Amino acid sequence: MPANSDFQRRLDAGQLVVTGELAPPKGASRATLERLAVAMRDHVDALNLTDNQRGIGRMSALGAGIVVQQLGIETIVQMTCQHRNRIALQADVLSGSVCGINNFLCMTGDHPKIGDHPETKNVLDLNSFQLIRALRTMRDDATFQSGTPLSDAPRFFVGGVANPNIERIARLEKKVQSGAEFIQTQIIFDIERFRQWMADARALGLHKHIHIMAGVMVIRSAQSAHFLRDHLPGSRVPDWVVERMAAAPDAEREGVQIAAELTQEMLAIEGVRGVHIMSVGWTKAIPLVVEAAGLLPRPPAPPAE
Numbered sequence: 310m311p312a313n314s315d316f317q318r319r320l321d322a323g324q325l326v327v328t329g330e331l332a333p334p335k336g337a338s339r340a341t342l343e344r345l346a347v348a349m350r351d352h353v354d355a356l357n358l359t360d361n362q363r364g365i366g367r368m369s370a371l372g373a374g375i376v377v378q379q380l381g382i383e384t385i386v387q388m389t390c391q392h393r394n395r396i397a398l399q400a401d402v403l404s405g406s407v408c409g410i411n412n413f414l415c416m417t418g419d420h421p422k423i424g425d426h427p428e429t430k431n432v433l434d435l436n437s438f439q440l441i442r443a444l445r446t447m448r449d450d451a452t453f454q455s456g457t458p459l460s461d462a463p464r465f466f467v468g469g470v471a472n473p474n475i476e477r478i479a480r481l482e483k484k485v486q487s488g489a490e491f492i493q494t495q496i497i498f499d500i501e502r503f504r505q506w507m508a509d510a511r512a513l514g515l516h517k518h519i520h521i522m523a524g525v526m527v528i529r530s531a532q533s534a535h536f537l538r539d540h541l542p543g544s545r546v547p548d549w550v551v552e553r554m555a556a557a558p559d560a561e562r563e564g565v566q567i568a569a570e571l572t573q574e575m576l577a578i579e580g581v582r583g584v585h586i587m588s589v590g591w592t593k594a595i596p597l598v599v600e601a602a603g604l605l606p607r608p609p610a611p612p613a614e
Contacts, residue, residue, distance in 0.1 A: 314411035315383045315610040316355040319483040320491060320520040322611045323575055324329065326583030327604055328385065328493070328522065329353040329595040331377070333368035339376060342368070345592050346377045354607055355383040357585065358361070361392060371401050375408045383579040383610075385468065386410050389418025394434040395443065401451055402444060406463035414468040414493060438487045441469055445488035455556040468488055471521075472498060473506035474545040481510060487518050492519055493585040496526035496537075499545040501576055502582035507578050516580030525586045527594040528564040531555040565594055569601035574604075 312318050318327050329349050334341045341544065346356060356377055360370035386405055388398060402413060415438045423424050435443065443454040451462035469489035471481050474497070497503045503523065510516050531554040538546035550567060551597045559565035572584050573601040586595045599605060 310395060310614070312466065313464045314466040316385065317490070318611045318613070319354055319608075324354075324583075324608055324611075325604075326354050326452055326520075327352070327599055327607065328355045328357055328520065328583065328585045329592075329599075330357045330359060330585065330587040331373075331592060332359045332590075333370060333373035335367050337368070339526065342373055342376055343380060346355070346382055348593060349595055350380070350382050351607065352599040352605065353586070354583075354610070356387050357385045357387060357414065360389040360416070362546040363422050368375050371405050371410070374405065374410050378409045383412070384410060385412040385414050386441065387416055388415045389416045390435050390440055391418035392432055394432055394485040395439075395454055398403055398435065398440060399443060399447065402447065403459075405464055406465055410465070412466045412468065413444060414470065415444065415489070418610055437469060438483060441467055441484065441489050460553075468493060470495065472543050473497060473503050475543045476506075478506060478509035478513065478515070479521075481515055482513060485515055489519060491522065491582075492523045494524040494538070496524045496544055496587060497571065497575065498526070498547055498550050500571065501573065502545060504578060507580050511580050516551055520582040521580055522583040522585045523578075523581050525568050525572050525584050525598065527586065527588045527591060528554060529570045529589070529594070530564075530592050532558050533564075533589065561594070565597045565601055568594075568598040572598060572602040572604070 331345055356413055358370040358374040370387045374384040377384045415437050446452055446454055448463055448465060452460045467489060468491040469484040471492050472495040522548060534551045534554040537544050538551055554560055554563055575581050575584060586598055588594050
């Protein structure tokens, strides 16, 4: 079946792909969302819309993704399991598909107790592996996860998340077996650890079965670097990152430079098919990293068959 997704066509064609992350606003402003998205349009090949990241209430990833897609910008809508049961997850995927969303990233998500509604009941009816399988069943078998037939099968590209900092390669292998077609990793600062993880992936031939994109975080201040190193489990931020940020006369410029250097190093690793660039409340830095890493202009997407 020909790909609906420009993002998928780029990866299938062997392009080194760049995606950026956009957190929907904490409000109903379409103008704010459009302004943030348009500012990244020429610098990324697709935009991820986060789904109540860190358990904090925001405009939904699905709703925001539909708005961004209407701007002519390729979107990747994150679907997290923490807040919706399997009926709601499948309903949202069908709604997104009919509205032009062609890429879904399946994640467990963040527990609501860490967010701004700590009294919220956690759902977690499915985990990320089960959600990936459910989406592949909907697309490939034209049935709901329950086996109930769909009147029309959706068409989309299915992704998952990996954390090379703390996960064994067996977990990535399980994502592949579950049906994930692309992977975006959590933030990577420890390049040597990532090199080994990719070597393990290549040893199993996983890089031939799934498109792997490395996660890059743009740090804005020395305080942020300290926080990531000391308070974000699984991030593995080396001391050199904190030291460079602390010593820099212009911390923002240094943060962009570090992210650009990491981007170039990770794209040079065999099996890495692109980078996913993230920030915390500093979306305008993402285009700066893309430019500093020498990734402009972005090539056109291959034509649809």
